[in-house]
Every structure is written in C-alpha cells, then in structure tokens.
Amino acid sequence: MPPTGLLIPADAPFSAAQESWLAGFIAGVAAAGRRAPAAGDAPTATVDVLFGTQTGNAEFLAGEVVAGARAHGLGGTATALDAVTPERLAAMSHVLVLASTYGEGEMPDNAGLFWESLQADTAPRLDGVRYAVLGLGDRGYDDFCQAAKLIDTRLEQLGATRLHDRVDCDVDFEEPAAAWTTAVLDRLTAETGGTAATATPSPAPAPAPRTRSPWNKRTPYPSRLLVNTLLSSPDSAKEIRHYEFDLGDSGITYEAGDALAVVPLNDDALVGALLDHLGAGGDEETARLLRAEREIRTPSKELIADLVERAPSSELAAVVAHGDRSDLDSWLWGRDVLDLLRDAGPAAPDLAELLPLLRPLQARQYSISSSPLAHPDRIHLTVASVRYDTGRRTYAGVTSSYLADRVGEEAPVGIYLQPNASFGVPADDDTPMVMIGPGTGIAPFRGFLHERAARGAPGRNWLFFGDRHRATDFVYEDELAGLRESGVLTRLDLAFSRDQAEKVYVQTRMREQARELYAWLEDGAHVYVCGDASRMAKDVEAALLGVIAGQRGRGNADAAEYLADLRRAKRYVRDVY
Numbered sequence: 325m326p327p328t329g330l331l332i333p334a335d336a337p338f339s340a341a342q343e344s345w346l347a348g349f350i351a352g353v354a355a356a357g358r359r360a361p362a363a364g365d366a367p368t369a370t371v372d373v374l375f376g377t378q379t380g381n382a383e384f385l386a387g388e389v390v391a392g393a394r395a396h397g398l399g400g401t402a403t404a405l406d407a408v409t410p411e412r413l414a415a416m417s418h419v420l421v422l423a424s425t426y427g428e429g430e431m432p433d434n435a436g437l438f439w440e441s442l443q444a445d446t447a448p449r450l451d452g453v454r455y456a457v458l459g460l461g462d463r464g465y466d467d468f469c470q471a472a473k474l475i476d477t478r479l480e481q482l483g484a485t486r487l488h489d490r491v492d493c494d495v496d497f498e499e500p501a502a503a504w505t506t507a508v509l510d511r512l513t514a515e516t517g518g519t520a521a522t523a524t525p526s527p528a529p530a531p532a533p534r535t536r537s538p539w540n541k542r543t544p545y546p547s548r549l550l551v552n553t554l555l556s557s558p559d560s561a562k563e564i565r566h567y568e569f570d571l572g573d574s575g576i577t578y579e580a581g582d583a584l585a586v587v588p589l590n591d592d593a594l595v596g597a598l599l600d601h602l603g604a605g606g607d608e609e610t611a612r613l614l615r616a617e618r619e620i621r622t623p624s625k626e627l628i629a630d631l632v633e634r635a636p637s638s639e640l641a642a643v644v645a646h647g648d649r650s651d652l653d654s655w656l657w658g659r660d661v662l663d664l665l666r667d668a669g670p671a672a673p674d675l676a677e678l679l680p681l682l683r684p685l686q687a688r689q690y691s692i693s694s695s696p697l698a699h700p701d702r703i704h705l706t707v708a709s710v711r712y713d714t715g716r717r718t719y720a721g722v723t724s725s726y727l728a729d730r731v732g733e734e735a736p737v738g739i740y741l742q743p744n745a746s747f748g749v750p751a752d753d754d755t756p757m758v759m760i761g762p763g764t765g766i767a768p769f770r771g772f773l774h775e776r777a778a779r780g781a782p783g784r785n786w787l788f789f790g791d792r793h794r795a796t797d798f799v800y801e802d803e804l805a806g807l808r809e810s811g812v813l814t815r816l817d818l819a820f821s822r823d824q825a826e827k828v829y830v831q832t833r834m835r836e837q838a839r840e841l842y843a844w845l846e847d848g849a850h851v852y853v854c855g856d857a858s859r860m861a862k863d864v865e866a867a868l869l870g871v872i873a874g875q876r877g878r879g880n881a882d883a884a885e886y887l888a889d890l891r892r893a894k895r896y897v898r899d900v901y
Contacts, residue, residue, distance in 0.1 A: 369516035370399035372416045374408055376423040376435030376471060379583070379689075380745045381460050381497065386422050389505050396513045405438035406892055414448040418487070418512060421475055424460040426900075427857050429467025431474075433898055434746065437888050439471075442478050450484040454515075456508045458501060459492040464624065464683060466649060468492065487511055495686060496541075541687055544587045544738030545574040549731045550702065560796035563709040564764060565728055566693075568702045569739055576703075576741055580695045580771040581748035581899070584703050585687040587738030588723040589730070590615050598662050602675045610675065618682040620661045621722045627681040628656075631664055635671040640664065658714040688723040689742050691854060691899055693767035697778035703739070706767040706799065747852070747899045753781035756849035758841065760864055762790040762819070762830050763797075765855025768899060770800060772852075777812045785812060786844065788830040790819030830860075831867035842875035850895045857900035868896075 371393045375386035386402040393400035405423070413419065424432050431439045441447065457479070459472025469492035476490045488511055491504040539545040551568035569584070578584075595614045599605045614620055632641045643655045661682070665672045673681065694704035709728045710721025720729075731737055749772050750757065757776075759769040766789050776785060787804070791797035797820070807813040817833040834841060845851070853864050865887075873883035890896035 369418060369512070370401070371418045371420060371512060373400060373402045373420045373422065374405050374438075375402060375421075376405040376432045376438070376475075377746065378424050378426040378432040380743060382422040382424045382432070382458075383745060385458070385460075385497075385501055385505075389420060389422070389509075392505055392509050393512070396509050398509075398512060398516065405435040408438055410441050410444075410447045413442075414450050414453065416453055418516070419453055419455040419479075419484070420508060421455065421457045421472070421479075422460070423457065423472040423475055425462075425465075425467065425469050425471040428465070429470030430857075431471045433891070435471065435475075437891060439474070442475070442482075447482060450479060450482040453479070453484040454487045455479050455484050456486065456488040456504075457490040458504050459490060460497055460501075461492065461494070463494045464622070466625070468494075487515070539574060539576060539740045541585065541587070541740060544585075544687070544740045545571075545576060546736030547572065547574070547739045548734065549727065549737050552728065552731070555706070555799040557796035561792065562763075562797060563711065563728070564797075564799050565707055565709060566799075567705045567707060567727055568694075568699075569705070569737065571701050571703060577700075578692060578696050578703060578741055579743065579748055580692070580775040581768050582692050582744050583689045583742040584692050584705060585689045585740050585742050586705075586723050586727065587687045587740075588685070588726040590618075590620055590685065590722060591720065591725065591730070594620060594660070594662065598665075601662060601665060602678070604675050607675075610679075613679070617685055618679070619685050620682065622683075623656065623659070623661050623664050624681060624683045626683075627661065627664065627678075630673060630677075630681055631668050631671075634673070635668050638668060638671075640667060658712065658716075658719060660719065663716065685722075687738070687740070691767040693770045695771045695775035695778055698774040704771075706764050706770065708764050744899065746894065747897050749775050749781075750783070750850050752783070753779055754783050756784040756786070756844050756847055758786045758788075758844055758849050758851045759854075760788040760830055760834070760852065761854040762788075762860060763855060765853075765860070766799065768854050769852065770803070773807050773812055777807065777810065784814040784844070784849075786815040786817070786849075787813060788817045788819070788833055790821065790828070790830045790833075792820060792822045794818070794820040794823055829863065831863045834864070834867045834871060838871040838874055841871050845872070845890070848895075850897070851890065853898040853900065855900060857898075861898055861900040 371390070373386045373389050373393070375382040377383040383402070383404075390400035390402045405421070423435060426432055457472050457476040459469030459476075461469035461472070472490060472492060476486075480486060488504070488508045491500055493500045548570045549567060550570050551566065553566045554563065555566050556562050556564040592615065595611055596605065598614060598620060599607065599611060604610055628640065628644070631638070632644050635641060640655070643652050646652075659667075661678075665678075690705045690707055692703055693706040694702065707724055707727060709724040710719075711725065712719055727737075747768065753776070757772065759772060761767070761769050766787075769787055769789075773785060773787075775781075776783065789804075791799075798818075804813060804816060808816055817830075817837060819828045819830045819833050821827045821829055851868070853861055855861065869880070869883045869887060872886050873880055876882055876886065887896060
C-alpha cells in the first residue's frame, strides 16, 4: 500500500521523521547565522519550488525549502507540478523541483500532466531558467528516482541551466535532502544577493513550539494489536483480516485517508533455515539481526549482482544477461534470499559476505480504514495476508503473516503514522464523493464513510466495491448495509467477478452507470481510487475517460482535458500501490 513527511495543515500532526529533518534544517540555518528578512525588506529574488508527490514527502520538503529560502532573504512559493504550464515555467528564473517516484518508475499523480506537457514538441525553450532537482524514491526498485531523473534531463534539453547536481534520496531521505537544501540555498544566495550569513537577530517573535510526536521509523510506537479478525470466509481464496491497534498514550492523531506504517519481524522459521544453510544456526546475535533488521524475503539488487558475478554460468546469470527486466521479475517471483543462495550452490557468499548485501528491513505502509472521529484511540487496518506455494516451498508476506500469525496479545508492534495530505474527505461536507475500491482498496473508504457519519455530513456518497465471490469475499458487508440504511452510503455498486460466466469488475459497473456517474461529476463530486496500481487503477481511469467522452460527446481529447481539470482541482485522487 502506500507502499509508501508532508506539508500539512497547521492543525495536523507532523511525523517524527519530518520533525527530525525540520529540526536539522533549522539548526543548520541557525549555525550559519542567517536571519529572516526584516519587515519591509523586499526579497532579492523569487524561488519557485515545484513538487510532485504521491504520499506527501516531496510536498512537505517543498514547504520547508520555501521557509529556508525566505530565511535567506529570498522570495519563495511551493506549487504542485501539475499546476505549472510550460509557459509559466519558462517565465520563472530559479526553479527547484522535488519529485517522488512511485510504482515502476512512474510520475506521481500530481506530476503526470506537467510531464506530458514538458515532453511535447511544443514545449518552450527554458534558456532563462536556472534549476536544481531533488529525487525521492526507493533504491530497491530498478527505476530508482526515475521521475526526478526524467525531469532533470528534460529541463536541460530545453535549455535550462543546472545550478546544482541532482540528488537522489532513498527511503531515509532526511539527511541527503537537508544537505541538498543547504547547498542549493547557499548557491542561490550567492548568485542573487540574498541575505548574507550575518548574525542579525530576527525582529519577529519566535513561533510557539508545536506538540511533536516522537514516533517514527527509527523510534516506532510500541502499540498493542487489540483485534485480529478474519473478514473473508474460510472458504475464500483470499485471507483478508481486520486489525485494530491501540494508540494508548502515544499522542498519535490521524486523519481519514492517512496510512499506518507497521514495523515487522521476519519469520523465525525462515531465519532459522537461512542460518542453517549458512552454517551459523547457533549465532544468536546474527539471528536477531536477520529477524529484526535485514530484508531476507526480497533479494536486493546488490545480492543479485553479487551472485551473477560469483556464478556466471548460473540460471540467474543467464536471465540477467538476457537484459529483459520482465523476464528477471518473472524468474525472481516467489524466490527469497534463501532460494537464491541455494541456487548458487558453493559459489554463494558466506554469512560475513552476505550481510552487507541485505537491505535494511523496512516498515510496510497500509491505508487506515478508520476515522479518528469514530475511533480516536485506535487505528484500524484492512490487510490481505500474502501466502502461496510455488512447488519449492510455502511462502508468506513479511508483514501480513507477522500480523496474522505471530503477534501475541501483549507483544508490542512498532507503528508510526504516515500522513497523506492529498487523500482525504472533502472539507465541504456537502461535496459528493465517488469511491472506487475493490478488494482491500475499500480500506480508506470505510474510514471516509465513518468520518462522514460522525460529522453528520449531508454530502452524497457512492461506493464501487468488488472482489471474486460475494459469498466469500464481501468484506464489511453488514457495516455497508448499515451505512446504506442510515443514509450515509447513498449508492453501493457491487462487482463480484467470478459469480457469473462473464467477469464483471468495478469498471464494468462504472460504464453501466455512465449517465449518473457523469451527473455526479457535474455536481462537483470528488473521485477517489484505491488499490492495485498495475492494472485496476489503469482500467478504472480508462473507464472514467470513456464515461466522460460518451456523456459529453466531444471526443477523447476533450475527455482527457476534463479529467485533467479534475486532477488539477484535486477532485480526482488516487491511493494506489
């Protein structure tokens, strides 16, 4: 899920990771002796900070870069990339781009329109623009920071001048982002005549300190798992569970639409098998390390490269040499670190050589399926347990099996909040909502509906939900029925794909209700999509474009622009993974 810091409203919580970065940034500014410009001082230059974000990290950092620019005596504004046309970009003088990458090297949702227009043959020259790019991503993916790399290259192609080298940040982005910010603002200050490093106290009073949560990926809150309930039928091909985490005295506050990061522990059985294979079965410290700190389920790129070098005649080496990433992904599917070591035979690394090739064990993020108005002391998750058998062994997802099988009633579970400022219930309670979330994609929409019920919001709510079979996979059926009876859920369209000869999906129901769906859009409805990014979200978008084109009767280009307007207005948003 959101497989996974934000610029957020003043009344919303900062995550501790964000606060750690912010504290470091402020300390760096203070150490340099810079001052905020006095009242009446005109900024010497304006810095346009443009961000492309999926979960909010880039947006949060953009806001802090703007604050830093102003502390340097520079004017600064933060703007989503999709709100900037190429013509507007060409009129800017100093541009800082902060872009995240999601999925397989894709642009974040609020940067897709910008990228399309920047690639066009009609894009203007940018000879007067000086720029720098910061990328946010996950080095575990092949297309690490691909969105930032593409934007950086295209700006240069259009004639813009790079004022600082691009920096690509891994999941621990705080320190490299702070270093990039400091270096870029120092250079801008020197070039534009911004405030020099003169220790002059600011005439403005210091702002009152915020209440800050200490819980983050380095220090997760030790919560208790209060509820672990099977939602799907035991006869289902899926195992979908409902979890409730105790917030206790954590001080964690959340919003409907946020995500929760869960810090897992690896399966002791897999750890033991790996240690036995390496001949280190009695090494308790290494067992602890592999259980709590190293990723042993998904092989790292570094391990793959090392094994190819050690065993150039192996099956893995042959697949890699072919150069087709989809072939490599297919070969790797279902295989873990133990499989690769066994396949490599005597050429495999020993324990000391292996440990540096394993990535740190990362928290997994899940969309929250509750509302703080209905459940202020708990956070609910709706999670599908990953389990499968490839013929070699039986496998299980790291975090989903940890929650389902290995967390006792009193055992602490490390959690921390991942806010999502771009995915939430409309501020106007009268605004209609259309929610499209098959399978576990229903999670945030359960929270949305509970939020609207608690607010007494009069706005209409329409949910498209589906899965394989109604009899075994209709999760939260009784709750949804109650929400319909109470009038909170205005419409519920269901699509159970395997209950009839011809498969029916949520996009099928959207097309069937095209006239009504378009009427809701014309009435100002916000459209939300949650779930699988690789197929479902793309199919849903194609269906939505078809609905718009069919109802407007003005062709595909007009429908695409209509949907683009919804994106710009933040009326079409997605939480996909």
